Amino acid sequence: xxxxxxxxxxxxxxxxxxxxxxxxxxxxxxxxxxxxxxxxxxxxxxxxxxxxxxxxxxxxxxxxxxxxxxxxxxxxxxxxxxxxxxxxxxxxxxxxxxxxxxxxxxxxxxxxxxxxxxxxxxxxxxxxxxxxxxxxxxxxxxxxxxxxxxxxxxxxxxxxxxxxxxxxxxxxxxxxxxxxxxxxxxxxxxxxxxxxxxxxxxxxxxxxxxxxxxxxxxxxxxxxxxxxxxxxxxxxxxxxxxxxxxxxxxxxxxxxxxxxxxxxxxxxxxxxxxxxxxxxxxxxxxxxxxxxxxxxxxxxxxxxxxxxxxxxxxxxxxxxxxxxxxxxxxxxxxxxxxxxxxxxxxxxxxxxxxxxxxxxxxxxxxxxxxxxxxxxxxxxxxxxxxxxxxxxxxxxxxxxxxxxxxxxxxxxxxxxxxxxxxxxxxxxxxxxxxxxxxxxxxxxxxxxxxxxxxxxxxxxxxxxxxxxxxxxxxxxxxxxxxxxxxxxxxxxxxxxxxxxxxxxxxxxxxxxxxxxxxxxxxxxxxxxxxxxxxxxxxxxxxxxxxxxxxxxxxxxxxxxxxxxxxxxxxxxxxxxxxxxxxxxxxxxxxxxxxxxxxxxxxxx
Amino acid sequence: xxxxxxxxxxxxxxxxxxxxxxxxxxxxxxxxxxxxxxxxxxxxxxxxxxxxxxxxxxxxxxxxxxxxxxxxxxxxxxxxxxxxxxxxxxxxxxxxxxxxxxxxxxxxxxxxxxxxxxxxxxxxxxxxxxxxxxxxxxxxxxxxxxxxxxxxxxxxxxxxxxxxxxxxxxxxxxxxxxxxxxxxxxxxxxxxxxxxxxxxxxxxxxxxxxxxxxxxxxxxxxxxxxxxxxxxxxxxxxxxxxxx
Numbered sequence: 001x002x003x004x005x006x007x008x009x010x011x012x013x014x015x016x017x018x019x020x021x022x023x024x025x026x027x028x029x030x031x032x033x034x035x036x037x038x039x040x041x042x043x044x045x046x047x048x049x050x051x052x053x054x055x056x057x058x059x060x061x062x063x064x065x066x067x068x069x070x071x072x073x074x075x076x077x078x079x080x081x082x083x084x085x086x087x088x089x090x091x092x093x094x095x096x097x098x099x100x101x102x103x104x105x106x107x108x109x110x111x112x113x114x115x116x117x118x119x120x121x122x123x124x125x126x127x128x129x130x131x132x133x134x135x136x137x138x139x140x141x142x143x144x145x146x147x148x149x150x151x152x153x154x155x156x157x158x159x160x161x162x163x164x165x166x167x168x169x170x171x172x173x174x175x176x177x178x179x180x181x182x183x184x185x186x187x188x189x190x191x192x193x194x195x196x197x198x199x200x201x202x203x204x205x206x207x208x209x210x211x212x213x214x215x216x217x218x219x220x221x222x223x224x225x226x227x228x229x230x231x232x233x234x235x236x237x238x239x240x241x242x243x244x245x246x247x248x249x250x251x252x253x254x255x256x257x258x259x260x261x262x263x264x265x266x267x268x269x270x271x272x273x274x275x276x277x278x279x280x281x282x283x284x285x286x287x288x289x290x291x292x293x294x295x296x297x298x299x300x301x302x303x304x305x306x307x308x309x310x311x312x313x314x315x316x317x318x319x320x321x322x323x324x325x326x327x328x329x330x331x332x333x334x335x336x337x338x339x340x341x342x343x344x345x346x347x348x349x350x351x352x353x354x355x356x357x358x359x360x361x362x363x364x365x366x367x368x369x370x371x372x373x374x375x376x377x378x379x380x381x382x383x384x385x386x387x388x389x390x391x392x393x394x395x396x397x398x399x400x401x402x403x404x405x406x407x408x409x410x411x412x413x414x415x416x417x418x419x420x421x422x423x424x425x426x427x428x429x430x431x432x433x434x435x436x437x438x439x440x441x442x443x444x445x446x447x448x449x450x451x452x453x454x455x456x457x458x459x460x461x462x463x464x465x466x467x468x469x470x471x472x473x474x475x476x477x478x479x480x481x482x483x484x485x486x487x488x489x490x491x492x493x494x495x496x497x498x499x500x501x502x503x504x505x506x507x508x509x510x511x512x513x514x515x516x517x518x519x520x521x522x523x524x525x526x527x528x529x530x531x532x533x534x535x536x537x538x539x540x541x542x543x544x545x546x547x548x549x550x551x552x553x554x555x556x557x558x559x560x561x562x563x564x565x566x567x568x569x570x571x572x573x574x575x576x577x578x579x580x581x582x583x584x585x586x587x588x589x590x591x592x593x594x595x596x597x598x599x600x601x602x603x604x
Numbered sequence: 605x606x607x608x609x610x611x612x613x614x615x616x617x618x619x620x621x622x623x624x625x626x627x628x629x630x631x632x633x634x635x636x637x638x639x640x641x642x643x644x645x646x647x648x649x650x651x652x653x654x655x656x657x658x659x660x661x662x663x664x665x666x667x668x669x670x671x672x673x674x675x676x677x678x679x680x681x682x683x684x685x686x687x688x689x690x691x692x693x694x695x696x697x698x699x700x701x702x703x704x705x706x707x708x709x710x711x712x713x714x715x716x717x718x719x720x721x722x723x724x725x726x727x728x729x730x731x732x733x734x735x736x737x738x739x740x741x742x743x744x745x746x747x748x749x750x751x752x753x754x755x756x757x758x759x760x761x762x763x764x765x766x767x768x769x770x771x772x773x774x775x776x777x778x779x780x781x782x783x784x785x786x787x788x789x790x791x792x793x794x795x796x797x798x799x800x801x802x803x804x805x806x807x808x809x810x811x812x813x814x815x816x817x818x819x820x821x822x823x824x825x826x827x828x829x830x831x832x833x834x835x836x837x838x839x840x841x842x843x844x845x846x847x848x
Contacts, residue, residue, distance in 0.1 A: 365737055386614070413672075417662075417706055439837045
């Protein structure tokens, strides 16, 4: 949620602290800040608070509680007017109250569509929204201010019957079509909820997602119908995703704001329209079949402290609820909170403990170690598996880890990420063979001459009969017998006994050194060494002369003849940023040879 | 014969198992091809929750109700279920294992990775958020090094209440110290207990979960998570040698 500090300030008489302090207040007591720059702050509102905090009012309310400074005014605590239904200029009908929890419609006549006043334009632009016209801007402003999505239809584009327009909220019919405000046309199915011109039975909007172009506000619009409604979150989310129209309104509905909010959104909208576009509200109609209610939540002082591991007092807790504007009654040890309508997240005693913990601050929770527990922790199976690995490492095997997805198998994903690997592996065989092939190619980089890679992997495989943990090796261990298997099912092996009490080998790794993506070059050099030199100093000479492109130098042969000693080295060259050319490597070798010759070596 | 090498993830999990073992934690396993109940329902993830959508979770063809587990918290759920069956009111368990998320890969994300989940449960009042902080502080200190501090920030997970994000203050060699997001955690939600037959009025506890690759990357300076499970021995041998 993009928030403007200037917009937030509107809610406070006292000047807010600087942006960094505001960001810290949110971070440690409410929500993470994804990004902050100047007046703008991107607040990552948590899913359980998206019902009331995807708006400036909600975030101002949080800030007031965290910083303990009073809110100048709270639009959700102001009395609602007794709306004059007036002449029946609008009829509303909800087909399924589970999909549309509330629908308020207001007819406003005689508005003047035009550019928004500077303050409104500026306010929207500060949070990255584009100004369109005074009516559309007003709907956006109220949504960003209070969290209630709104829509405005051109009333003249709806058919009037008996002096009244009719709005019906119903499922789409199979094959029904609608053109939305962007100009795109969509074919519909019964899972899509529609706003329909009831007198003409034509769709004028996709409920909670996007308005239709048929009743679009234009510069010629004079009479409008304002919609302040509440649609089922799941239905809206699925529609928005299916039609790829995940915009501000569906984002809010899918988090299930209270339907009570509709009335406050409508109130703010009518006030704002009056201010920026004029006109007269001639009637407000409210279809609200099942008014929402929240139940009080009770907990106790010891329960909260017993969960948090804290020693907060009743007074401190009461103060937290006061700051959050959550009416709280205290009776001895018991605290009972009656959540205001917009706090749909407060349902169980643990929710109250969270409010106390985060507002007073988790830094006040002292780290405490768990007391010792009776008995030895059960790690036997784990140790059994690891003991198998230790045996193989001792026998010269290197462990690899590969991906579980495969080209084919017995079990297929309904929604593969990589279309070329839609199945789950039935064996480690294929991945291990690939890994071995690659290991052989790059072996000179990691192994001394003469050592060939031997690999193993332990991983879950998924044959039809059911998943199990497979151990697979690229070859057998001669010491274990010629016919010793190279594959094992560790899910049926009795590893608990094997692992009980086994002390695992410990390894210490240093910092990671990235390897090059470019091919390496190999060169051998054999020399007769002068008297008084040995393999170590010969190697040092080579390394000094070769420079940083030499990544490995191994002695692989030594012999004596006629009182002289011959050493043969294998040199591996590799660059981190390019493919080395033969000329370049030969040049280095020539330099090495020259230096060695100068030092009395004879190149063989 | 030269010995081979275990994979760095094996090395990491050994250290993790050892540290938690000294704090009384056992190790548990569960299936990677998990049922919806243990992965979602039992953990208070409602049926129409976005996390269950195709773009977040891998579902199995022709096997409705089966998913590739999205977290090893599914093992926690199975272990709580076992506690209920065995009539126990106390347990401490970690579950390191592979998990799957249907998301695009980049240097810090993979569709399959290892997660370390853990929980401690005891009679109400004996395991608290303060114990969570103490346990994780000791773990990160022993795993990442002295000087590591832990802080909590508010967060939300369906299966914990309260929920927190856990940051660790870590100073990489030659760099300035900074706060790093390490895992999500909180107090197990009453639903987690009641859904598997434990009484939330009698038991309570904490749980935590985070990516193991992330810990590896932080500790050893690995630049790209995709190196870890690529089956490449250059990665296995890519660490400055130190002896045990």
